[in-house]
Amino acid sequence: MTTSEPAGRPRIFLVEDHAVFRAGVRAELGDAVELVGEADEAAAAVELISERLPDVVLLDVHLPGGGGHAVLRGVLPHHPEVQFLALSVSDAPEDVIDVIRAGARGYITKTVSGAELLQAVYRVAAGDAVFSPRLAGFVLDSFAQVGGPAPGLDPELDQLSPREREVLRLIARGYTYKEVGRDLGISAKTVESHVSSVLRKLQLSTRHELTRWATDRRLV
């Protein structure tokens, strides 16, 4: 994976309701980051994050008191500079898409290694998006359901470009950004900009298909 280490140690805030997992993350990140606080439920998290303004918030998708997206909706309107990285053990796509749409800059599963977690934290701290293969799959799946843009909606936001689709597919296949770039003959930076653009579409798209897709998946 490409490493873009920021100048100083990123300031991290951890929102997670399992004490055991919090301890695990603390141990794995170690001295590479500065841990500025922890919270185990949504309301306290919003308050503390707004007060301490960390670089990156590691956010559990499932939280008592409203879930991860409640934290995002509480913090982002006032402090858009705070970056969020979603963490989850849950495989439910609608929950993951939900926090991404609420403004998280990436999603990784809780089973990642310490090194991968650190990579993701650095990347999010640098303002980049972190697409795990699983998230890439969810996004492809959510955009694949439509034959064409629904009438009355912005086609720019409702569809992925062929290039974006290619990039997501390679990420879903387990390629790193660097490997994706090599495979497509583009730079890792261009890959990153495609991914960010997908993230933007996902967050801005108002098409009802996304909702319908999530509902369909819930029923499956």
Place this chain on the structure above:
Amino acid sequence: MWVRIGFVLLAIASGVMVLVYALAWLLIPMEGSNENIYSRVVCDRRGIRTVAGILIPLMIAVQFITSSLHVPFVGFLGWPTFLALGVVILIWRNADEPEKAFIDNDLVPLLGADTQDGKGRRWLIARVVVGLLIGAGGIALLVEGHTTVAALKPIGGAALVIAASVVIFGPWWLSLVRDLITERQARALAEERAQMAAHVHDSVLQTLALIQRASDDPQQVVRLARAQERELRAWLFEDRLPGTIGEEATMLAEGVGLLQRQVEADHGIAVQLVMVGDCPLDDALRALLDAAREATVNAAKWSGEDQVSLYAEVEVDTVMLYVRDRGRGFDPDAVPEDRQGIAHSIRARVARFGGSAVVRSAPGEGAEVQLCMPRRERVK
């Protein structure tokens, strides 16, 4: 007059409730058994014969006596009485233990046999006395009704008889229904707990035991923990019981998930699965899955890595499947004999159904097997 109508309405209301309750008791099977009392009663031929053999002659005798005494209404009431008696005997014969306990606990207090405290006893006596008075009044009216032309009298009498039974039995019915509701709730809760306990025992506890036994083999511990994690997740989030997807996978996503779990369990490698879209499985797609499994197992055996990526996407007219590892890789043009055989089996498998397989690898670069299968049945 209004009082009578009130009594009739009351009787009908509570009478219907009791009837419904009785029917439910007869027809709804007990927890854990798949037949109800009714079906057991109907199947109990010997019981029916015995009861009929005793009751029918007895009833005929009673009929004779009553008709010779010129009190026809007793004979008229005799039929249903004997029928009811027979049914009650049959139910008792066929009730199983919990039902017998139920009858013991609820029917015996009805007779006042075990009402120990004075207040309860006084209340019971008062109830029975009032009931008997109203009942007697009703019967008197009925008897009278046969000699007069007033059409309302027999009806009023019947209403009084029913009202009498309501006064006597009403509170008991109420407590019965209340008990039944609380009992149902308790039973549902207990059942859920039992199911949960059974599952946790079969999966989690077994795995924990295995992990303790294999505590000196970290790789085995990781493999067990991973397999258990998959299974629990499937149970919690996808509502699937472990082992139920088995051979009868009918959808591609199910089949790929099964493949993932099996390879993880058998080869101690993490299979990172990403699935886009889904479609029904046919023979061609089963062949594709077999080839993918072969490729995944290869990666587990040869790559030297502990993780392999599996990506499947359903497109309009093809299904694409990629198996990728970041392991030591190899030169596809210079592979040893036995491995070429394996690559061959992957290729031959999908080629039989018009699919294709491409192996991309170079030493030190990992390996990727790209599988493609045209779809027969397209999405509408």
